[in-house]
Amino acid sequence: MYKEVLRSMENVEIFPIISLVIFVLFFIGITIYAIRAPKEYVEHMSALPMDDDNELTDKQP
DSSP: OHHHHHHHSTTTTHHHHHHHHHHHHHHHHHHHHHHHSOHHHHHHHHHGGGOOOOHHHHHOO
């Protein structure tokens, strides 16, 4: 049934190409962001899970 629906659509072969292009652009964007991120920010974020000081519990009464 699904094959017949897809065959009846015109230019349906463009959708996988568009999806691939969106995925590749997103992946490249995230990679560039990760490379260009300041080293201090990355070190701070990597230390957060092991940090014993929890700011949320300190502020609660």
